Amino acid sequence: MNSSNSSEHFTSQNKIKLSSITSPVTEISHLSLNSPxxxxxxxxxxxxxxxxxxxINSIDLREWSGNGIPPNPEMRRRTQHYGYEFSYRYRKVVQNLGTLxxxxDFIIARFIKQISEMEYPNMCIVNEYQVGQGIMPHMDSxxxxxxxxxxxxxxxxxxxxxTHTQDSSNQSIVLLRPRSLLIMTKSSRFNYKHSISKDAIEYYNGEEIKRDRRVSLTFRTIVTSKDEEEKIVGTDCKSGMRCTTKSNAFHL
Ligand SMILES: O=C(O)CCC(=O)C(=O)O
Ligand SMILES: [Fe+2]
Incomplete structure (x- = not known):
């Protein structure tokens, strides 16, 4: 794996401190950090x-679920789940899959190196969007x-x-380029829903954004209690046992 990258420039002094950035664009080392x-x-x-x-090569060697393939056969979008398996049908985490x-590894090492105030992510969902596929407005639980x-x-x-949860006229549109990392915290994490349209062609500040196959990796940290964790490990996702637990609803 080629590891020559921007992270070489990061020291503990110039780590991204999520709580202290206020301006829309901040220069850290040679990186430009946008806060849309x-x-x-x-x-x-x-x-x-x-x-x-x-x-992409590593991901494409792995099994995809969705499109009729378990554990989420009902999904049209294909996904891969690492760390924990999430059931879209029951809207909860159903199984501990072990370490990522x-x-x-190199991505997580870069998160830890570049972003302070960050917990170690223990779950990653890979989403594949073919042209014509998107994701409905939702807030991650x-x-x-x-x-x-x-x-x-x-x-x-x-x-x-x-889209702001209390005021749907309050909307911001953000361009996610290939190889970019989107960080959602605070208001963007808890007060807004996020969505991706199914449109094959979109426009951003006059620029034509043509969609092709897109793959995203979403990293999260599970915050369930020890009790909940035991339930997750013990849950048989195929039978759907305990899957109606409201407290685990994950709005996707
Ligand atoms: O594809 C993305 O960038 C976002 C995916 C997402 O919102 C999610 O998995 O909850
Ligand atoms: Fe999301």
Whole structure:
């Protein structure tokens, strides 16, 4: 794996401190950190093109679910779940899958190196969007997941719309370029829903954004209690036992 990348420039002094960034664009080392919605940050070129290719190759060697294939056969969008398995049907985490695969190690090491106030993510969902596929407006469960959600975009750009939960006229549109990292914290994490349209062509400041196959990796930290954790490990996801537990609702 080629590890020559922007992270070489990061020391504990110039780590991204999520709580202290207030301006819309902050220069950290040579990186430009955009904050388009309160509490959200985008780091362009978070990984190199070579790393992107290697990641896609590793992902495509793994099993995809969705499109009739368990554990989420009803999903049209294909996904891969690492760390914990999430059931979209029952809207909860149903199984502990163990440690994240080693092909994700360099990304997590970079998170820890570049972003302070960050807990170690223990779950990663890989989403694949073919042309014509998107994701409905949702907020990642505040009860299940920690205060920082990270999403790494691969292959194709797309627009993500943030819509305020209390005022749907309060919307911001954000361009997610391939290899960029979106960080959602604070207001962007808890007061806005985020969504991606199914449109094959979109426009951003006059620029045509043409969608192709897009793959994203969303990293989260499960914050369930020890009791809940035991239930997750003990749950038989095929039978749907305990899957109606409201406190575990994950709005996707
Ligand atoms: O594809 C993305 O960048 C976002 C995915 C997402 O919002 C999610 O998995 O909850
Ligand atoms: Fe999400």
């Amino acid at each position: 919605v309160d509490g959200s940050y985008i780091i362009d070129e978070f990984i190199t093109k070579q790393e992107e290719i290697e990641l 695969p080693t092909f994700l 505040a009860e299940l997941f920690g205060p920082v959600i990270l999403s790494l975009s691969l292959l194709s750009p797309c627009l993500m719309t943030f």
